[in-house]
Amino acid sequence: EAAVTQSPRSKVAVTGGKVTLSCHQTNNHDYMYWYRQDTGHGLRLIHYSYVADSTEKGDIPDGYKASRPSQENFSLILELASLSQTAVYFCASSDDAETLYFGSGTRLTVL
Amino acid sequence: GDQVEQSPSALSLHEGTGSALRCNFTTTMRAVQWFRKNSRGSLINLFYLASGTKENGRLKSAFDSKERYSTLHIRDAQLEDSGTYFCAAEGNNRIFFGDGTQLVVKP
Numbered sequence: 460e461a462a463v464t465q466s467p468r469s470k471v472a473v474t475g476g477k478v479t480l481s482c483h484q485t486n487n488h489d490y491m492y493w494y495r496q497d498t499g500h501g502l503r504l505i506h507y508s509y510v511a512d513s514t515e516k517g518d519i520p521d522g523y524k525a526s527r528p529s530q531e532n533f534s535l536i537l538e539l540a541s542l543s544q545t546a547v548y549f550c551a552s553s554d555d556a557e558t559l560y561f562g563s564g565t566r567l568t569v570l
Numbered sequence: 571g572d573q574v575e576q577s578p579s580a581l582s583l584h585e586g587t588g589s590a591l592r593c594n595f596t597t598t599m600r601a602v603q604w605f606r607k608n609s610r611g612s613l614i615n616l617f618y619l620a621s622g623t624k625e626n627g628r629l630k631s632a633f634d635s636k637e638r639y640s641t642l643h644i645r646d647a648q649l650e651d652s653g654t655y656f657c658a659a660e661g662n663n664r665i666f667f668g669d670g671t672q673l674v675v676k677p
Contacts, residue, residue: 502613561667
């Protein structure tokens, strides 16, 4: 079964600080995605990547950067964390751009 | 996922027909969401339910926390309904995803 591991599971950050969320998959999937989920709302796509060393903007990329240094790893970077970025973040991978395998989520609280 | 069993994994429908997707939960969930994944990878929120049923056009969803299941009914299927549908259930301060249903609507 596909395994997507996110770290940390939860994090508290201060406004203006730098936050890096990590995602690792062990299934040789080409596609990786970062979503955020806010209470009462659906998942929204932040950034995605279909090959190492390349990232693409999703629907809500502002305030976020992404990095795909290898096929297995995909990071989401908040250079200057803001209160509005408090949310749960999900990483997902896919081998065919259809079936998604999700990580367990990272709960980020920005104070 | 282990907490959510989504079925079927794949579904083929002819235009104008209908069917239902289902998610069974191994534990009591507080709420459920249904999504459809578009070609960019964005997940379009279809329904969010804490109980009962909701209807929107040709889609209808139901959630029974006590019986531990949720359904998504599609009627009068159209070609543009093709895609992958996911359920996601909230419980124990976590969200658990189904593995998805790949729907293909044929002329």
